[in-house]
Amino acid sequence: MSTPKILILGAGYGGLLTTLQLQQKLHYNEAEVTLVNKHDYHYITTWLHEPAAGTASAEHARVDLDRIVDKQKVNFIKGTVQSIEPEEQTVTLENGNVLSYDYLVIGLGSEPETFGIEGLKEHAFSIRSINAVRNIREHIQYMFSKFKNEPHRTDYVTFVVGGAGFTGIEFCGELGDRIPELCKEFDVDPRHVKVYCIEAAPTALPGFDPELVNYAMDVLGKKGIEFKIGTPIKQCTPDGVLLATGEEIKAQTVVWAAGVRGNSIVEKAGFETMRGRVKVDEYLRAPGYDNVFVVGDCALIFNDEGRPYPPTAQIAVQEGETLGENLVAMIRGGLTQKFIPHLQGTLASLGKGEGIGQVGSKKLFGSAAALMKKASDLRYLYKIGGVGLALKKVKL
C-alpha cells in the first residue's frame, strides 16, 4: 500500500489548522501532506479592517507560513487553484500543474456577496486579503491628497461602507480613528469628511443584543460615522452609490462589507452548493464523496434549529482541528469524531480600546470587550505559532 496523499487547498483558518494538526500528529511517512496556497503567508482575516483603514500595517496581519509550517513534514506549493476534479481525484492549478490526492481538504475561503447589486463588483472595494486592504488604505490616502488639490471635490473625502454587519462596523471603528490622523497629515478640515455606513437590514449588527447594537452605534456616531439603516443600496457607480430611497451619495470610495458567499471554484467542481457553500455532513464531508472535506467559509453547517452557522474564524478553526484529528484517525484506521461547533462568544472591535461582545449570556462593553478580543487573538496566535508569535503580534 502506498502512502496516502492528503491535499489541502488554502491556508486560511480551516486549511491551516488542518495542516498544523497533521504536522503535529502524523509520524514520518504516514501520509504525504501537501498544502497549496496563493501566498506564502497566512493572514488574520479578522484583523483586516485595521490595515484597510490604515490603523495598523498590513504586515501586522500577516504570518509567514515558513514560521509555522514545517516544510520537512508538509509539502508547500505556492499556487492558485484553478479547478477541482473530484471524479478524477485531481486539482488543477493555474500554472497547469495537476495534483492528485487520496484525501482532499477544501478551505478556499469566500468571495464577496454582491446580491446582484449593479456596479458593486466593478466599483467597490472589499476587505478580503492583504493585497486588497493595502489597496484600500492607499486609495483612501490618495483621495485625501487629491482633495487637497481639488477642494470642490468632496466626493474624494466621502466614504461609503456598505453593510453594518460585523466587518462593516469594525471597519467603521477603525476609519473613525484614522480620519483625524489623515486630516492632520493632509491638512484637511475634518468637517469636509463624511463616512456613511449603509445597511439594508432593519438593524445594524443583526443577531446582536439591541443594547450592544445601540452602544456600538453610539460609539461610532461619536466618531463621525453616519448610519443609514434599513436603506438598501440600489447601484454602485463610478461616482458613488444610488440608494433605494432615490438618494445619491457621491463618493469615490465604496467599501463593500455586507457579506460573503462561498467559492466559485467549489461551485464549478460540481458539488452541491448554496451560495457557493457546500452543505457538509457531520464529518465535514462533501455530499457524495467520502474523501473530500470542506472547512471554513466554503462549508455550510446548520444548528439544531436548522439555521446555518455564519462563516466565522472561530468555527473554521474548530473545523480544521477536528478534521485534522479525523484524518489522522482515518489513516490509522481509528475512530473519527463528529464535528460539533462550540460557540465561545462574539466580539467586535469599535476602534482603539473600544468594542462590544456577547459571551454566553454576558454582555461586554468598551474596554472590557476590547480586552477580551485581545485575549482571543492571543489564544489563536499561540495556537498556530506559539508564544513567540503571540508576543510578536499582539500589542498589549
Place this chain on the structure above:
Amino acid sequence: MSTPKILILGAGYGGLLTTLQLQQKLHYNEAEVTLVNKHDYHYITTWLHEPAAGTASAEHARVDLDRIVDKQKVNFIKGTVQSIEPEEQTVTLENGNVLSYDYLVIGLGSEPETFGIEGLKEHAFSIRSINAVRNIREHIQYMFSKFKNEPHRTDYVTFVVGGAGFTGIEFCGELGDRIPELCKEFDVDPRHVKVYCIEAAPTALPGFDPELVNYAMDVLGKKGIEFKIGTPIKQCTPDGVLLATGEEIKAQTVVWAAGVRGNSIVEKAGFETMRGRVKVDEYLRAPGYDNVFVVGDCALIFNDEGRPYPPTAQIAVQEGETLGENLVAMIRGGLTQKFIPHLQGTLASLGKGEGIGQVGSKKLFGSAAALMKKASDLRYLYKIGGVGLALKKVKL
C-alpha cells in the same frame, strides 16, 4: 504723512526673505508690512523631490510661518492672490478683499512650463507644492497597491520623469531609493518596476560639467533609472507618453520636471513679461513702476553675457535680502543698492548620501557633494529660523 504700506505677495524664498529683513530692521510704526500667502507655512522647494518620492515626510519640508514671522510686526493674511492692479496700487484676493499698497513685492513663484506639449497639464504631476508632492507620493503608493491586484498592468509600476534637469535628476535619485522600499512593502518583484527619465535636450543636466553629468547618470543608472536623452515627449495621454521617436511608454505616473515659467497673475497684471517672468531693473523694479518689485521665479535678470539667470532658491534668497534692505532705505530716505547675484555654486542630490556639485571651479562627487548640500541647507534654515529650526530640520 501716513505710515507707508508694504505689501508682499508670497512667502517663498524671495517674499519670505524680504519680510524677514523688514521684520528685523524696521522700527515700530516705520511701515505697515503685510504678507499674503496661500498657506500658513513656507516650504523648502529645493527639498520637495524627497516627499514627492516618499523618502521624507511632507511635514519635513514645511516651516510654519508662525515660527519665523513675528505677527506683532508683520500683518499676515492667509489668502490667494487673484489679480494685481498696479495702476490703482491694489491687489485683489480670491475672497474679494482688496488690499492697497505703497510698495508692492511680488514673489508669487512659478508655474510648470509645458512647452505646449499636449496632455501634460491634464495628465502629468509636477513637484511644485506641499499639496502636490503629497499627491504624487500617494499616487505612487496607490499604483503599487493596484499593481499587486492586477499584475498584468505593468503601467501601474512604470514611472516617467519628464526632464533630466535639476528637479528631474534629484527626483530620480529619490525614486531610486524609494522603489526598493515600496517593492518590499507591497510584495512587488522589483523587475516589474521601470523608471524612465526622458529629456529633450542633448544632455542631462545642461550647464553642468560633463564629468559630473556622467557621474550622476551612472549613479542613477545603478539605481535602475533608464535615461532617454535627446528624446522629446510629443504627447501625454491618460495611458502614458508618446515620444517624438514614435515610441509609446505606457505609464500611469508621469511627473513633469522639465522647467518652470513665471506666474500668470503677473502676466495678467499687464507687466511686460517673458514666459511669465518680469525683466526687472537693477533694483528689482518692474519696468515703469518705481514701487513694484519682483523677486524669485517671477523675476528675470540677466548676467553680463546677456543670458538669463535660471530661477533658483539661491538667487531668490539674495533678491529678498537686498530688496528688504532697499525698502528700509527707501522709507528712511537712505541709499539703495543695486542687486548683484553672488553665485555660490550648484549642488544636486542623487538620493541618500549621493550628489554632485560645482563650487567655483571645484567639482564635488558623492558624499562630499551630499555633505555640502546639507551645509547649504543648514545655512538657509539658520538664516530664516535660527539654530532651533536648523537643528529640527536637518538630519546630521
